[in-house]
Amino acid sequence: MKDYKLSKSETRFAEIIWQHEPIGSGELVKLCEKEMKWKKSTTYTVLKNLCDKGIFQNQNAVITSLLKRDEFYAKQSRRFVEDAFGGSLPKFLTAFIGGRKLSDSQAAELKKLIDEHKEE
Template identity: 35%
Template sequence: MHLTEAEKSLMDIIWEQGDMPAKELVRLADERLDWRRTTMYTILKKLIEKNMVKNENAEVSCLISRKEYENMQKKGAIRKYFSGSLPEFVNAFIREEELTDDEVKELEDIISSYKKSKKS
């Protein structure tokens, strides 16, 4: 799922503040983004349509956490640019970057830890 820059800006406020009255979100959007009330509600409507938030009884609340959104973005990028292959993704970066010994060790530790967790 893609968020526009404006949608992401409003979500950043919601993620930071948590559930809040819509009028408080209007105030914060005005204060931080210099948005009018109508602009905030237009963007909020788009976020509701994307099932990112809900607005019930003038209370705005998240349906997707920042971490969930970031994970969706990562998985989407791997699908889009690497045909869904995590090894291809890792390989592309390893070929392009000079990894330090510490970075190689860290990657090995991550894989080792993953293998151990799969055996449990």
């Protein structure tokens, strides 16, 4: 799996792009200056790093995502389950639930997901 691990500031930066894409690089610089107190050089350095990671692209000074927000977080979630629970979804769910009780609607939703994704 490609390394899509981001720092907190990179994740915040990515969120700005996802919220405003397609976004011109000049507008991105202004947003990052306002929201993150970054200088122009910082914005371009982080943008280049995320483009190199294959998350965004910068074509003709317009930034768009190569990896959509939902896809990014899905990959992060799978990586976490792989790293922390040896890829075992049941072990992850057991830890996540942690002795709490599920509501009837939560249990029904989980059953539905399992049925939809079960191997035949």
